[in-house]
Structures are given as C-alpha cells and as structure tokens.
Amino acid sequence: MDDSEDVSIDMEKLADTLSGKLETLRHLSKDCSIYRVAEPTRCSNPSHFTPRMVSIGPFRHGKEELKASEEHKQRYLKYFLQRTKVRMERFLSFIKERETKLRNCYAETIRNLGSNEFVAMVLVDAVFLIEFFLRFYKRKLTTDDDRIFRKPQLRKRIWHDFLLLENQPPLFILNDLFDLAKTVTDEDAFYENISFVKITCFWFRSQVLVFLPLDENQNIPSVEELHEAGVKFKPAAGSTKSLLDINFNQGILEIPFFKVYDNTERAYRNLLAFESMHGYDGYFNDYIIMMACLISCPKDAELLVQNEVIRLGNTETVPTVFGNLDPDCTLNSYNFQYSGVVTNLQAYRKLPWHKWKATLKRNYFNTPWASISVIAAVILLLLTATQTVSSLIAL
Template sequence: MASNFVNTKQLASDMKEEIERCEKGLRSDAGSSSCCIYRVPSKFVDNNGHWYTARTVSIGPYYYYSEGLDRDYKYQCLGSFLSRTRKKGIGLEDCMKKLLPLERETRQCYSAEIQQSDLSSNDYLEMMVLDGCFILELFYKFHDPEVVKSDEPLAHLLWRLPYFYVDLLLLQNQIPFFVLQKLFDISMIPDEEHGPSLSLPLLALRFFNNVLRRPDEAIERYDNPENRPLHLLDLVRSSLIPNDPTASLNDEDTHIQYSKCCRYEIIVRMIEPRLQDTHIQSIPCISNLRSSGIRVRPVKADSFLAVKFKDGLIEMPSITINDFMRYLLLNCVAFEQCYKSCTKYVTAYATLLDCLVNTSADVQYLREHIVIDNYLADDHEVALFINGLGKDVTVDIRHCYLSKLFNDVDKYYRKNSHVYFASFRRTYFNTPWSFISASAAFVLLLLTVVQTIFSIITYVHPNN
C-alpha cells in the first residue's frame, strides 16, 4: 500500500483552529452566566413555526432592526408615561440616568451576539427606556378600566391589544425585569383597592389576567418580595406553578434534583438505590389508558399544572387551548429548555399532554370530559399542537414534579386485574340499556340458582 506524506504539524494546527472555532461558537451560543433571554433554538422553530415571532411590537434587541414593527404607538405611550412622571418632577433624562449604569448588566442577559453587537450605547439606552416605559404605561392604563374608556389615544391601540398580550410573552421579545422595576420605582401610582403597596409583579399579572382569567387570589399569592422574575415570560410562568406542596415539588427541591440528574446521574444511581427500583416511563395515550380503567376528571385549581392521580383517576384542571395559550406554552417550554437554572414544570406538563394525546379521538375524549376547552378549528388541530409542544424537548420524568403521577399511572395500567375489570365494565355497563340487560340476566341467574337449591333440598329431604 502506498503511503502518503502527512504534515502532522500543519494538521495539528488546523485541528487547533477548529477547536478554537467550536469553543467560540459554544461561548457565543451560551452567552454569559446571567443570560436568560435567548433566541429560540432552530429545532423548535422548525417544529412549531411562527409561534415565537413578534407580530406587532418589538421589545429588546433581537427585533430592534426588524421591519414591519411600528414604533409610533410606543412613543405615544412614552409621552403618556412622562406626563405621569412629570407630576413627580421626573423627566425623560431622569429615566435615562436610571438605566444608563445598567447597560452592561442588561446586555449580559442576552446571548453573546447581543453582548458583542454593534448596537451603540445610545441606541441601546433608547431601546431600554422606550420599551420599558411602553410596557409600564400599558400596565397602568389597563389597570383602570375607566382610563381605557376615556383615553382617546389609547382607543386607537385597542385593536392591537390581543397582539400585545402575545408579543410581551415571547422569549425573544423580552427585557430584563429589573429594568421595568427601576422605571416602576420612579413612576409608581397608588392602587385604589390596596393603597400604595401595589407591586410591579401584581400589576403585570393583573394585565395578563385579562386573558388568562384566573381568580384574583391565584395571582395575589405571587405578590411576594422574594419572587424575583427574570422577565415577563418568567413572571407569568412562575405564577402558574402550583402552590400545593402535595401536588408538586417546590422550586428549590426540583432544582437540586435536576442538578443531580444532569451532573451526577451515575453517582445518584449508586447512592440512591431507590431510583433503580423505580420503574418510570412515558405513559400510553388516554384511549389506551381507558382500557385499564383509568379515567380523567376535571377539577378546579389555581393552575392547570396542578395534575394528580389516585385510584385510577387522573384529576386535571381545565385548560383553554386558543392562540394565546399556544404562544404561552410554546415559549415557556423554550425558556425552560434554554435556561439551565430553570425548573421544568411546563415542560413536564407538555410531556404529559403529549403522552395522553396521539390523535383527535384523544382530544375529543378530553374535551368531552371538560379537561380541554378547544377554541381552535377542530380536535385534529389541537392534537397537532400538543404533539408539536412535546417534540424534541428533554425532561427527566424521574425528577419532575409529575414523576409520582407517571409512576403510579404506569403501575396501574400494567395491572391485569384493572384491564379485566375495565373490559367487563365497558361490555356490560357502558350504556343504561346494557346495565339493565346485565342486571336482568343477573337476577335471572340468581333465581335459577335459588330454584336449583330448593330442588336439591326437596330431593334430599322429601318429608321436609
């Protein structure tokens, strides 16, 4: 075999350059340790299309140069915001001075491409002030319905409002929450119901509650100084996490368990033998689960994430599937997949839905049992959405808040006695007429047995 001369020195130099290029790419993708606002990974965009893209309003640097996103209404809201702060002696320059020292910190909240971008400090500061004041003014105005009716400039924005609700919760369309907090602190208005203690998280959640329609107590429990959201998407996502410790793990425990799973999986298996004995896997669709007698029942809860299972019954709060919910769930899942320190509550719930739903027949069953409230075109479209929601996402179901549910459902499904009983119930008790027929047959059988017993007694003891 002929041997070719190999320049090992040149080959090693080329390989080192490739290593540096790949390491630079990894650093660019990851950004800094403070990064919490990401570009949505291409695999999610390929699976779900435009549900991550701003349609009306651009927030933050990712869409700064995008065409078709008009900024006039943002300047209208900025003017209204300054009219409010001017009463307190605070002008536009004061807002800029508040945010100017935060440029480096805010840039680090984005991926490396923004941290190293050629977006000048002037443009960056203008963007933060304009976007932050626009968001706060929306919250202020829609906090008071009377203002909405009497504010003529705002009336021209009402048709955009459904798009604002969506665009403000896109992962790629965020600014850091502490920017909003700085501007809020210098412009805070008193709350007629609760006095001057109205917090920014509560003000924001009340705004989005115009769409989510949750009870007031469900969002007011989140009004806690210890809650420090990263941005508006994280705020709404965190407010959905169940507050019942029996229904889910708390954030700290979940984060610890995820850290173990990601970094020390082999060690955890060695020092925690119980993990080896726990057989947990994805569960079948609801059509197959019904064959083992597992049923679904709607329950009232503050969050649709509060799912439980007991004695063959999956208790699921009703969830409304409409365009807003599609945007919210998809962007929450994308955020949880990108942010390494984030608990995976919505991802676990998306995995559960993806397991339960394979076809439109599964959606029909959940809809008829008031678990899914379908506002899309048909059940087939809901099935496609749910299957896309759980596609290419990673979650360790042994360490998620639904791990016990997955385990219990799987064990229940595998018991043959449940399958036989469920089959018997479907055969003889599926309809009122089948129940009546089965009851009549049972009574007839019972009478026959009694008659037989008396015949035997008469034969054995003829005199009696």
C-alpha cells in the same frame, strides 16, 4: 534580516493583535437571561420566534416591518408620564445608571445601539409594557385614541409578540420603573396596593395559556388506554398554582385545566427554548413529553374535554400542538419529573380487576336504563336458580 527573523516579528504582531482582542472580551454576566434562538431551532419554525407587530428590546429594534408600532409606544409613554410627577429626565437617568446591568442581561453584545439610543429604547419599550398591563388591570385608563385596546384583534396579535424569547426586556427594569413612577403621582392612591408583578399576573390569569424522542422504558400510556383500564380524569383542584402539577391518586389522574389557542404552540415553543438556553431543569420539557404521550390522538383529547380538563373548539388540534413540539424535547429517564406518576399508572393498568370493572360499567351500567336491565336480569337469574334448587329439594 533573515527569513526566520521576519517570521518571528510577524508572529509577535499577530500575538499582540490576538492579545488585544482577548483584553477587550465582554464580561459574561450571570445576569444573562435573554437569548437569541439557535439557528437550527429557528429554521424549523421561523415564524414562531419572530415578532409580527411590535419589537421589545434591542434584537429587533428598528426593523422596518415593525415600525408601525412605534407610535403606539410613544402614545403610551405620553399618558404614562402625564400620570406621574416623575420627569422623563429622571426616568432616563435611572435607566442610564443601570445600562451596564441591562446590557449584560442579553446573551450577545448590543453593537447596533449607542448609549443614548439604548437608554431611550429601554424607556419606550418598558413603559409600553407597563402601560399595556395597567390598561388591562384598570380599564378606565383606556383612552379614545387607544388603537390597541379598542381593537381586540390587534391587542391579541401584540400580546402574542410578548411571549417570544428574543422579544423581552429585563424584568428588573420593569419593576424598578413601575416603582419609581409610584413615588409621586397626580392621582392619590392610584398605585396603592399594586405592583408590576400583580398587574402582569392579572393579565396572565385571564389568558390561561395552553413538551422528543421517547425512551421505551418510560411507556407512558395514552388517555384512551387509561380510560379503558378504569382511570378517571379530573381537572386539578383550584388551589394548584402550576400548569405542570399532574398527579395520580386512587384511580384518578388530575391534570391542571388548560385552554388551547391558535397561539399555544408558538408560546410553548418559546418557553421551551428559554428553559433550554437558560439552563433550568427541564420542567416544561417533561410536561410536554407527558402531555404528548397522554394525548396522542383526537380520542384522547375528546375524553379530556368531556372531563373538563381541556377547553377548545377542535379536539384534533390538541395532539398536533404537543406532537409538533416533540422534536424540541429530550427525555432524561433518570430525572423525569413524572416518573412516579407513570409508575403508578402502569401498576394500575396491570391489575385486571380495574379493567374488568371499567368494562362492566361502560358496557352494562353506562345509562340508568341499562343498569336497571342488568339488575332485573340478575334478579331473574337468582329467582330461576332458587326455583330450580327448590324443585330439586322437593324431589
């Protein structure tokens, strides 16, 4: 056998090995919605993407620094099972039947968990979340041994971990397990008229969370610049359902009310990462760009606080929150959702009358006494002019 034949055999073996790998490639499902944060993003702010108290899902499962929360999860599972007549075996079988779909929700193959361990993890983690939201919705469910709801600071830290991109379960399994528990319960009407979505929204409404190189053509003015041009600010009407609903009409810029917490930047950074990786249109991305330009210094934040658009303790933190997120955002000038708002704001600023009116009001009509003084001065000037004209006519 000559060298050429040896090379041919080696290439055939190599081709067979590579073909085998191609045959075993995991099917990429359209259900994928839970991602690993890209390393460049993680390296810039690793603490913003890493759970501190509790792991949810397979990415951080079993980490030594998070094992303390496992007892809390098991305790919640115990009370959850006591409240329903559905046996644990039924819940586990229910999850097992959906294991493939559950695994497909994650952006990478879960190799560190066998089938039984994966199914058990899903049950414990999913019920922990369900029970957490249930106990907030129905406070009477809080037990004496509940170290989470009996200690608000611990609850707050755990809640922060729920917002992390990598620390998520598939939403459908939470809904399905909640509905399964509702089929037979010890307490009549306990779950009547409630759903997992309802109890979750109840929690989120109580929390009210408070996105880049900027194209110069967009030229979004700051709140202070708009204030000097006579623009007024007010929180968007109570009927608005979106944090992103910023509108400008008849000289009034409406911005949905929001609160700024210590955890706001961390939460927003994970929302940005999810929006980018899941392929959604950049709605939140555009919101951050808009807010970063509107609130570029503490004075901008102060004006929004005065107009009850923002609630917080320190106005200097607001520009920092949005400013720190700038590098994670990208402006698409052709598809920027606030282009119409910006165009109208720019047009309003270009009309001198609006600035003159604002300056007049700010400098001469800013208090009742100042207004009276100006009116008195105008009347005196008119009387003097009238007297002068009368004297000239008399001559």
